[in-house]
Amino acid sequence: xxxxxxxxxxxxxxxxxxxxxxxxxxxxxxxxxxxxxxxxxxxxxxxxxxxxxxxxxxxxxxxxxxxxxxxxxxxxxxxxxxxxxxxxxxxxxxxxxxxxxxxxxxxxxxxxxxxxxxxxxxxxxxxxxxxxxxxxxxxxxxxxxxxxxxxxxxxxxxxxxxxxxxxxxxxxxxxxxxxxxxxxxxxxxxxxxxxxxxxxxxxxxxxxxxxxxxxxxxxxxxxxxxxxxxx
Numbered sequence: 002x003x004x005x006x007x008x009x010x011x012x013x014x015x016x017x018x019x020x021x022x023x024x025x026x027x028x029x030x031x032x033x034x035x036x037x038x039x040x041x042x043x044x045x046x047x048x049x050x051x052x053x054x055x056x057x058x059x060x061x062x063x064x065x066x067x068x069x070x071x072x073x074x075x076x077x078x079x080x081x082x083x084x085x086x087x088x089x090x091x092x093x094x095x096x097x098x099x100x101x102x103x104x105x106x107x108x109x110x111x112x113x114x115x116x117x118x119x120x121x122x123x124x125x126x127x128x129x130x131x132x133x134x135x136x137x138x139x140x141x142x143x144x145x146x147x148x149x150x151x152x153x154x155x156x157x158x159x160x161x162x163x164x165x166x167x168x169x170x171x172x173x174x175x176x177x178x179x180x181x182x183x184x185x186x187x188x189x190x191x192x193x194x195x196x197x198x199x200x201x202x203x204x205x206x207x208x209x210x211x212x213x214x215x216x217x218x219x220x221x222x223x224x225x226x227x228x229x230x231x232x
Contacts, residue, residue, distance in 0.1 A: 004119075006093045010037065012059045014145040016066060017122075019210060029164045034212045036149055037061060038142050041122050044068030047091075048140065048149050049212050053083035067091040071120060073151040074137035075099055076110035077212065082108060087180040092119070096128070112138050127201045129153065131193030132184070146207040148221055154228050155181050156214035178209070178217055178224045185231065195232040202226055 009016045013172045016039040036048040045061065061067060067088040072078040072095040083208055085093050085107050092109040094117065100108050110117060116126045125141040140149040155174040160166040169175035170184050190196050206221035208213030 009056075010064070013147070013210070015039070017142060017145050017147050017208075018212075020051060020057065020060070022057075024051070024213075029168050030162060031163050031165060031168065031213050034216075036210050038120075038124065039063060039065060040068065040120055040124075042068075042108045046120050046124065047071060047084070048086045049073050049151055050079040051079045052080050053087065058087050058197065059085075069071065069094055069117075071140075072096065072099060072142070073149070074135050075102060076135070077151050077178060078103060078106060096138060098133075098136050126146075127197055127206065128198045129194060129201075131190035131197065131205065133189060135184070141201070141204045141206065143204075146205055146221075148201070148204065148206045148209045148225070151212045153180060153184060154178060154209070154211055154225070156209075156211045156217055157214050169207065174214070179228050180231070188232075191232050195229075196227075198229050198232065 008181060010020050011016050012018050015054055018037045020035045022033050024031055034049050038046040040046055043065050044169040045067045047067060068091055070081060070084050070091050070093050075096060075098055078099060080227060081093060084098045092215040093107050094112055095108045095109045096112050114128055116124055123142060123144055127139045129137045129139060137151055156178045157169040157174055158176060173179060174181050177219055207219060209221040
């Protein structure tokens with residue numbers, strides 16, 4: 002069964018925790034997920050922060066000092082201002098183009114083809130090109146064999162409402178680990194996208210944490226391959 006929304010931090014491995022929280026999209030409760038990685042130095046790397054509350058801040062702080070706050074694409078930045086204000090010493094990382102889109106957002110480093118030195122010892126990354134309006138990065142936590150995806154793939158196995166079931170069916174992701182239909186629409190250069198994803202498919206992925214839907218615990222590498230055969 003899916004984890005109830007707002008259930009606090011959930012441990013997937015010693016250095017990987019997730020937090021599920023409500024997220025409304027076009028009047029549909031689609032759910033959102035933040036991932037917190039513990040780096041080798043004990044610092045925390047926070048992917049796609051959910052809406053900020055003092056309770057959520059306390060839960061994260063209990064794991065260690067926050068070093069990085071990461072916007073993984075051009076859309077998952079909504080809650081960064083609150084988190085960056087709460088953790089002024091954390092560095093905010095974002096994809097190219099977000100600074101122009103949101104000039105008021107504090108951005109300390111721009112994501113590129115290679116991981117920043119602050120997390121390169123444990124986390125790899127790929128900029129998925131060919132989708133300029135999305136600008137998504139995939140991240141791979143090597144110690145736990147965990148890949149983090151944001152909007153490239155959904156994994157809805159359960160739904161609390163008929164609206165979500167209908168939405169997932171329309172996006173062709175109901176009861177499937179798959180790329181939503183919108184991603185295909187946003188893909189302007191299939192060759193570039195395919196080349197980017199081929200890099201990610203070389204990673205030894207077992208678990209995939211998605212922001213929308215349920216965590217895929219096993220068989221991640223094959224599931225990713227099958228999700229992008231359309232490319």
